[in-house]
Every structure is written in structure tokens, then in C-alpha cells.
Amino acid sequence: MAELRFFWVDVFAETPLTGNPLALVPGADGLSEREMRAIAQEFNQSETTFLVAPSAEGADHRLRSFTAAGVEVLGAGHNAMGAWIWLADTGVLPSDRHEFAQQIGDDVLPVWIARPEAGRSRVTMRQAAPRFLHSTTEPTGFAEALGLTPAALADRSAEVVWTGAEHLMLGLRTRADVDAAAPEPARLRVLLAGVGAEGCYVFTTEGGPDGADAYARFFNPTVGIVEDPATGTAAGPLAALLALDGEARGGSIRILQGHAMGRPSILDVAVDGDRVDLSGSGLVVADGVLRL
Template sequence: MDVPFFWVDAFATTALAGNPLALVPDADALPDETMRAIAREFNQSETTFLVRPDRPGADHRLRSFTPAGVEVFGAGHNAMGAWIWLARSGRLDPGRDTFVQQIGDELLQVRVSGRSESGVEVSMEQSAPRFLGRVEDRVALAAVLGLDVEDLAGDRLAEVASTGAEHLLVPVRNIEAVDAAQPDTAGLRKLLADAGAEGCYLYTVDLDPVAGVSAYARFFNPTVGIVEDPATGTAAGPLAAVLVRDGLVHDHARIIIEQGRKLGRPSRIGLSVDGPLVTITGTGVVAAEGVLHL
């Protein structure tokens, strides 16, 4: 069996930036174990498979796996890259700009604009925000992140929030503290399990307002085998909701989170929050294609 695949750099305007996604279209014939094996082969933070939807009203169904074989849900770069490819490959009705994606059992709206050779912009709805509890042991939290307690933000606690995936959002003092983090994988995995979270989003809002960035972040997810991710839509969504809830951003329709700089893959994730509606926006490019011979 020959299985075509594509490489999409999401949250990027040029190749070799943003967050790379391995994408396998027309994957209905692949058993789950083969999907997991392909995800291990690509060894990217996520590999997405496009399959036929099984819920009425959905245009496309997405299934995403990590290198550890864990299926993950939520609309982040895994979905962003898939829709960028769908738009660039001519698979979307040119008379429409709004579509519905199925991820797990959820149906989420997608808007595709700017379908041209110069680029595609995709906006996706995420699930309504949920705020699921705080982590109060600052000493233990700092230790597993490889930081001093003084590096954590003094006026706010870390908390678990979700717009489709539960992540621990950890506020720290400044960019230097974000970049200094060196998590202890085993310790962070246990802390996340105890907190009921999947990944850890370390961030600061201590930024120059002239830069137009609302927060600077790094993402670690040892629970599903991701050491560090350069652009994480499923973590940026709940962070945007927290920033709006706490009055840390003034323009709820234009929230920008920068991520990936430490990995040499700078990414900017655009978001808007309107009550329970969180929308994530980004661009991307199809950087490569090939065929798996199975």
C-alpha cells in the first residue's frame, strides 16, 4: 500500500517556521494501529489523518496521534494544518468559506479565507472555556520546571483550563524566566497527572506593548511524549480565555501569543474571545510531500 503524506508548517508564513504537522489524507483504510505506527515514524508532536465524518453536518473528520500513539483532541495546529492543506489542494468548495470539522464527537466551525498562491488564513472555533482548578504548591511547581520560586508570577497561581484539551497554565515573571525553564520530565508528568492536566503552558504577560504580543509562551507535554512544542493552539485557546477573564488584555478580538522562539521556530497564534466562543486564527504553508510504502 502506498500512502501519500504532506508536511504543513502551521502558524507560519514561510516554510521551516511555525509548527510542523504530518498530514495523511484519505486515511479511511488505515487501522488505528497503523495510524499510531505512522505517527511514531514521523515523530512529530502530532500527525493528523483525514477520514470520512460519522456525524451529520460535518465536512471532514480529523484524527490526530502523538509519537507515543496517544490520540489527542481539540482544535490546534493539528487541525490548522489540515485545513490549510485542504484549501491549498483544491478540496474545498470555492463557493464556501465556512465548514464544519469533526474532532472526536465534537463539531466545530472553520472559516477559510485568502485562498490564493500567496497564502491561506484559517479561523477555527474551539470548545467553550472551562476553568478546572489551581495548583497552589509553588515550591513543587517551580522545582519540576527547573526554576526558582521567585521566577513564578507573584500575584497569580497556575491553573488548569481547557477549550478542548486540559492544560496547566503557569504564569511566570518575564521572558527570561520562560526561556530558563528546564522541566524534569518525570516530575512534570506526575504533577500534571495530579492536577488533571495533559500539558504545561508556561507564559508571561510582562512584554513590551509596542510589540503587539499579548503573551510569550512555551509548551511541554510529557504525558503524550512531546518534549516541547513550537505552537500549541489547544493551549493558546484556554490561555486567551484566562487573559480575558482576568482583564490582562484589552482587545478581546485581537490576542496574539508568541511561541517557538526558543526552538528556533517562531510562531504567532492569533485568537479572539467573545464570551464562551474562543476562535483561533493562523496561516501556514505546505512545505513538503511524499509517499509511505507500507
């Protein structure tokens, strides 16, 4: 019987049992893709990440991530952030280096690790340059699929934006509207396919006492995720869109996600032209052994 260590990381979290939980399996080179998919199904989280040896020149680590439904995730979101939090906080990375390169699919993108004298490491990841793929000025169907009336929609078009994954950015008027969303997964999946999007990021720029620039929720029935408490591959596109519209103060956006799920998550994104950098922290909350 083979034994394989795994770790549980709360990503974009300030305290345990918040943020977005990630199952992480390091040293996974001996696993087949079929086994990786089966393990991801066993953990039944939005994503499970496997650390394997890189195949691209210049990469320090290669990440392969799968949803519980077996779909491989190729964007750099919480699936990658959690892996680098583990690498930084467990002493795997050399302490005299602060810049690294991660391979996800065929892409090799930079990662920066900030190690304060006290406290947890902070990870910053470069996402792919944003692409603004599709827009619709008639988002009423999406509102209805989310259990909302058209009055909840903000006065802006809905946009499909990509920084590694295609997601629909759907603006709502208030935080209460965001919290009220109750999607019909089958109906939403059909609408997303019609605009070439994978998931739906509903958001508002209404302010609150937390100081966040945007308040969001993420639904992705396309890959079997009912709701995700923190979504880096959607936060990057939202920040790029807000920056394009002149709504990013100094190019920085702080997004609060997961509040409605009881898993508050803070995602910071800096946008400078085609550069989209996602930052966050988190903590390892559990570990165990897989017996295969």
C-alpha cells in the same frame, strides 16, 4: 504494496522551517487505528493527522490525530489547523464556500477560511467553550520541576483550563524566565497528574518588540512531547484565562511561542464569552509517498 500520499505543513508559520510541523495523511479511510498509530510513530512528530470520512451529521471532514507515542489528540490545535491549511491551499475545498465543519472525536465545530487575493489562506477554528477546572496558589513545585526558582513565578495562581484539552497555565514574570525553563519530564508529569492536567503552558505577559500579548512555551511529558513549538489547545485556554482576568485587549490575544526552539510561531485567539476562536496560517513545505 499500497502507496499513500502524505504532506508536511508548517503550522502557525510565516516562512518555511518555522512554526509547528505537522505530518498530514489525507484519504486515510483504509487505514486501521493500529496503522495510524504506527505511521505517527514513524513520522516522530508531536502530532500526525489523518483525514477520514466524517461519521457525524453536518461535518465536512473528520480528523484523527496521534502523537508519536500513540496517544490520540481530541482538541483542535495545530493538528487541525495544518489539515485545513492543506485543504484550503491545495484546492480541495470549494472556492465559493468559506465556512465548514470539522469532526474531532464526537465534537463538530465550525471552521472559517479566509482566502485573500494574494498570499496564503488564513484559518479560524472554533474551540470548545472554556472550562476553568482547577487552580493552585502554591505553584512552587511546578517552578522547581521546570528548573526555576520561586522568584520566577508571576503573582497569579496557576490554572487548569480546557477548550478541548486540560492544560496548566503557569505564569512567569519575564520572557527570560520563560526561556530559562528546563523541565524534568518525570517530575513534571507527576505534578500535572496531581492537578488533572495534560500539559504545562508557561507564559508571561511581559511585552517585547514583536508586539505579542503573551510569550509562551509548552511542555507535555504526559503524551511524550518534550516541547512543542506551537500549541493551539493551550493557546485557547490561555486567551480565555487572560480575557477572564481583563487582560485581553478587545477580546484578542496574540501569542508568540516556539522562539526558544528556533521555531517562532504566531497564534491569534479571539475570546467572546464562551466563544474561543483560534486563527493562524502556514504553508505546505513537503510531500511524499508512504509505501506500506
